[in-house]
Amino acid sequence: MRAMVYRGPYRIRVEEKPMPRIEHPNDAIIQVKLAAICGSDLHLYHGMMPDTRVGHTFGHEFIGVVHEVGGSVQNLKVGDRVMVPFNVYCGSCYFCARGLYSNCHNVNPNATAVGGIYGYSHTCGGYDGGQAEFVRVPFADVGPAVIPDWMEDEDAVLLTDALATGYFGAQLGDIREGDTVVVLGAGPVGLYAARSAWLMGAGRVIVVDQVPERLEKARTFAYAETISFRETPDVVVRLKKETDYLGADVVIDAVGAEADGNLTQLVTGTKLKMQGGSPTALNWAIDSVRKGGTVSVMGAYGPIFSAVKFGDALNKGLTLRMNQCPVKRQWPRLFEHIRNGYLKPSDIVTHRIPLEHIAEGYHMFSAKLDGCIKTLVVPEGA
Known part of the structure; x- marks a missing residue:
């Protein structure tokens, strides 16, 4: 598959990477339909976050279609259109039981504070992110949710971090x-x-x-x-x-x-x-x-x-x-605000770029060029 990869501060490119695979029966593989560049991605891009390793794929805001599911997954099926919160969490530990999904105790061996975050360095668990054609989503029965039929893709992707946060x-x-x-x-x-x-x-x-x-x-x-x-x-x-x-x-x-x-x-x-x-x-x-x-x-x-x-x-x-936002906890109320017309998340989107041009997208966002406020990333074939 094609994916954004990190090569050092201010150096990213799109390369071929191995397709993610099911590593646990609770995993799902999502074909990414829409991702975004987040302001906090710039901290990685600028070399601000520790243990950001060469070859890592960024991207914690993404939605897509279920491509494959592990044998234990019950809530998702192939073909479902899903939104994935940026938190990787187990759903059953002391903190998840209290709604503190961003502080999950079971998904990040490298830190005692933050849980797991897609595409946000090995400090946050080392999970590859969604600025790619496909991404592995662990605990697939816990994090992702099927996107309501009435919700547009560009609104849904912004619920995975920016709006919820x-x-x-x-x-x-x-x-x-x-x-x-x-x-x-x-x-x-x-x-x-x-x-x-x-x-x-x-x-x-x-x-x-x-x-x-x-x-x-x-x-x-x-x-x-x-x-x-x-x-x-x-x-x-x-x-x-x-x-x-x-x-x-x-x-x-x-x-x-x-x-x-x-x-x-x-x-x-x-x-x-x-x-x-x-x-x-x-x-x-x-x-x-x-x-x-x-x-x-x-x-x-x-x-x-x-x-x-x-x-x-x-x-x-x-x-x-x-705290880091426990994203899924915010969704029920935000769904109602959007459905009732109080919010239109995609109103702040200024740029939409192909995945192949993501290096230019990062530069434009980092340097605040062309009136850039929020950039969406579209993989080829999405």
Whole structure:
């Protein structure tokens, strides 16, 4: 089969790889019909995530058709159109039994915190991802779900991570009616978090970014006020002014490891790789939320040791909530929002590219060229 493979930071290509095979009776092989490039894929692309091995196939957002099933699979059959959450999880351990699918205890021998993630390095289990023609899906009776007949493919693929994660970010904010919610980052997850905040009762939503096209999308898709931090001398002071000098009730960090800002942290984190990213956005969240407020962290981070303002968070009495999204837990409510017309996930899609051109797709997304916000990847013959 043809698949995207990693050859080192900023170096990816499409090559022939062996077809995935059934390795356990609970496995399924999915023929990928549509995948996506996620903002967190860029952390891999830039060499930010540890143990990203040469030859690994990225891609944790994908849908497809069941090509083959193992002997124990009962809930899927060949030919089913399915959506696959980015979490690999067993469904039966202590954490899965409590709905913490992203923290499954049985699928990742390399970490005690995160469970398994498709296409996200050996730190997250080493599972090949869906930026390929075929992918092996373990625990096939647990993770994948048959796509409802009424749901379009381009909406379904965005439910496998970006929309579910943005919704989860707003959910972790514990938004109360009338709250002022600030979202740092207007990438796909930030846009979905901002839109979801309204569904949870927010009275005001402000999105912070620097890319004009993304800020425009925040206004038209998420109906949010916007602030460009490139045009603002001090974004924290600006946010305080916007909130009667109290701070926002909830701040959602939808940026993560590659935030621009503090030069020392940017150089040590994103350039020299001395730590797992820059905590600039996290510190902005801590500084701009009100005392007693809530910070929700959706941005992906590696190990960070440099100058996170934890003392300030303590002294302000903040609630910090974060996790990798347990995707399937969000689906029932999101299905209803989409079916009722409150959300159209594919409205943020700007580019659709063939799998063979995925290297150009990564470059365009990474460099924020051509107004790129969300890119879908279409394998040949899909």
